[in-house]
Amino acid sequence: SGFTNAVFKAPMLFFDSTPVGRILTRASSDVNVLDFDIPFAFIFVVAPAVELIAALFVMTYVTWQVIIIALLALAATKVVQDYYLAS
Structure with a gap:
């Protein structure tokens, strides 16, 4: 990642002037985004898809014309x- 490369390639002056806690806080906040925001975004995408498939299954089970x-x-x-992706 860009953050990791930037920290590893930073000059020694950066580490002398920047407190270690500030660097760790920045790294941990990035991990926090991965731990909490991405699973919620995944749920917001998957849940409606499952609901759509379940609704289509029930409608198809009740009346087969729904498939058409x-x-x-x-x-x-x-x-x-x-059409819209081409333009």
């Missing part, structure tokens, strides 16, 4: 996505 509509909606989404 879901496939058409998926195809329309792909067409719109390709």
